[in-house]
Amino acid sequence: MITPTQPTTQTISQSQGVAPSQASSIASDFDTFLLLMTTQARNQDPLEPMDSTEYASQLAQFSMVEQQVQANELLSELALSLGGIKLEELANWIGMDVQTTAAFHFDGEPVALSAQAAAAADNAVMVIRNSTGTEVERVSVPVTQTEFSWAGTASDGSPLPTGSYSATLESYDSEELLSAQPVAAFNQVVEAQVGEDTVLLTLESGEVVPAGAVTAVRTGT
Structure with a gap:
């Protein structure tokens, strides 16, 4: 049996911290490099000036070093994210109830289901299948309802065994099937x-x- 219920859960969002940038250090090095270049230009022999292509080559080399430093910083931040931060995140997930459209576990207690019928639908049907894909219950539900409670019974009212089940919400316009979407459960x-x-x-x-x-x-x- 499937019973419409009022929404009781809220979606959550996660935020991640961003590591401070080291751009000021790179900018300082670049300013120092430019100062050395201008000093070199002022003190060079005017009869044998440095070729302009050599200046361009030095600028290009420094630019490559600058980009490599930035890439190394990004890689370091990524390593920290995959190491310490995400390892701490893993521990926080264990034991939590999460809502997804994946197959859900039934252990004899009612299961909260969530789905939205197609906007053009005038009737909807909740279809429950077991782990082998066999349909075990099919019941009409209100098209305006988004939260349901499944009691874990078959179409004839008999209790179903503990196991893995999945649900699909079929939306109809009269007899025409508009959509069949997976239903979310905890x-x-x-x-x-x-x-x-x-x-x-x-x-x-x-x-x-x-x-x-x-x-x-x-x-x-």
Whole structure:
């Protein structure tokens, strides 16, 4: 059975600190370099002046060094992010309940589901499937409702076993199917690890999702 409910969760946003820039040091070095060049120009032999191409070459070399210093700073900041900052972030994820559209774990307790029907829909159907993709319940829901509670029962009202399930909200205009979108549900995070460019969360349902796919977080129950 699926029961419409009022929204009780809020989405969250995360902010990251930015490391201070070292540009002032580079600018100071560049000013020193220009001072040396102008001093050299004033004191050179006027009968045998330095070729202009040599000046250009020196400027180009300093520019390359400047760019390399900036690249090294960015790499250092990235290493710190992937090391200390994200390791601390990993520990914060463990045990939290996160909302995603991945398959969710059902253990006998009602599951909060969240979805929005298509704007042009005049009726909608919530479809529940088990871990093998078999449809276990199909029930009409209000098109204006966005929060639902699934009791974990089959279409005939019998209780379903503990396991992994997924939900899809089908939107219809009369008999025409407009869309079939995955429904969001809460899962507990049992493992977190640093991926190639993001934090990967292993959910109680066995699904692995990137942290960027999380739309809401609440304290684990």
